[in-house]
Amino acid sequence: MTEPAGKEVRNSTKTKRILHILLRVLVAVVIAILLFIAIVYTVNKISSHIEQNRMEQYGQHVSVNRKRMNVFIQGQGEETVVILPGYGTAAPALDFKPLISELIPYYKVIVIEPFGYGLSDQTQKERSTANIVSEIHEVLQHLHVDRYILMGHSISGIYSLDYVNQYPNEVKAFIGLDSSVPSLSEQKIDSSEIEPIKWFRNLGFARLQLKLGADPYDGLPYDEQTKERLNILRYKNMYNTTQLNEAVSMYSNFKAAEQLTFPSNLPVLFFVQADHPVTDRWIPEHEKQIEKSVHGEMVLLEAGHYLYRSHPKEISEKIRDFTGKIK
Template identity: 70%
Template sequence: MIQSAQEAVKQRFTAKKVLHIVLKIIAAFIIFVLLFIATVFTVNKISSYSEQKRTEPYGQLVPVDGKQMNVFIQGEGEETIVLLPGYGTAAPGLDFKPLVSELSPNYKVVVVEPFGYGLSDQTSKERTTANIVSEIHEALQSLRIDRYILIAHSISGLYSLDYVNQYPNEVSAYIGLDSSVATLREQKITSSDTKPVKWFRDLGFARIQLKLTADAYEGLPYDEQTKEQINILMRKNMYNSTQLNEAVSMYANYDAAEQQNFPASLPVLFFLQANHPVTDQWIPEHEQQIKDSLQSEIVLLDADHYLYRSHAEEIAEKIRDFTGELN
């Protein structure tokens, strides 16, 4: 009886000891996690401050809706080309550099950085197609650019569909660079979906994510200085509030685009990746977009979605041929 009581006491003591050790481990783990988060946050703040001072301006700022929009211009050709970026492109003016270099000997090339992109301001205005189109047009009007060939990559193709219908007397031709199609929409994102992304961004973990991501520019025709500036702006603009709002607005923007078509008289040229990694409808749906066009063409490239980075020379040559036939 006494022995059983002693064993019970011993077992309770052992259990308390184990519980104490477990609690210490849990506490140590929590402290470690908090210290790790604090370190990531601090490093991100210090690095962001340092990078802000190392950012090199390019292009020019123009007034749009009471804010500043950055526009990069190169070349002095008689014809003007306006370039619009795909979703999330950190620094369009630099990202389009290979294509701009190939086009600028023959055209005046204008790269518009919408709000939330590159060196442009952010905005709290909803990222509806109507607002984005209006802002881009206001930027061009500020520069007195009123006749041009519109070239759009990815999601800007969706906005451009509205743009060419809004300003048919200004756009002389449309060229899509693996541009989005309304019938092949992205997954719906709500504002609640973006809340954890904002925490992820504000705590500095986006910087770690970029560190662990493969260099998208490796082996491509970008000099080291340009790549450094792109990386700085990538860390600055990744998951910013304007771009997150655009992601939330995207589903409705796809809905709106389903009701629109390219004007039959507008010349349209598509550059598409020949082998889309997700859908086999990429090429057929683009063909459907131009079925009523009087002058249209599709060029397939053995490239990924950012085909202008790797095939700038080929794209520029075809653009010269295509636009030359318009004169």
């Protein structure tokens, strides 16, 4: 009768040994994860501090709502082109450099870096179209610029729709660089959904994500110094709170724009990617936006969404031709 009892003792001892090993493995895994997080966090903090000291200033600051908005101005042309960036563009003044270089022999070019972009401050103010448009206009008023061609990439197409209707006597023409259209709305994002992204950013994983990702400027006409500055600002601005708040407001901004159209007498020129990777409605919806325009044109390019990076010369030449006809 003692043998079964001894067997039970041996089985119990074996079970405890296995559980002890599993517990030690679990503790080791947890420690390894915490150590990895600590390394990522520390590297990000140190790198951010070093990069902050290396960052070269560019442009000039304009005070808007007691905060600084960065503006980059080049060129001496009679016509002024005001450029607005797409969502999440880390440093618009640097990102548009290939196109700016092509435009400045003929135009005065102003690149506005909205709050949360480039070297501009962040803001807690709601990222509604109304606020963004008001801030952009205040910058131009401060610069005494009251007649200009407005150019917008991606989401700035939505903001520009509101802008050209509010300030029709100031905007001479609109140029869309694969600009967003209200009928193809972004997915709704709740404010609670951005909290994990803030943790992801604050712990330094945004930097790791960028390092592991492909270089968006590889093979494009950017010099090494510009690429280095762009990377520094990508690390600085990715998933910042202002841009995340803009993402939360994006759905309602699209919905509000559904009621807007470009004024029929406003010249509109669209540069559109010929083969959109997600929707086959991209070209038709842009065609609808200019069907009632007295002077509306669309140019299809075999390019990606950031077509101004890869096709600056073609875009510049067409803009010169287009603006020459509307003087």
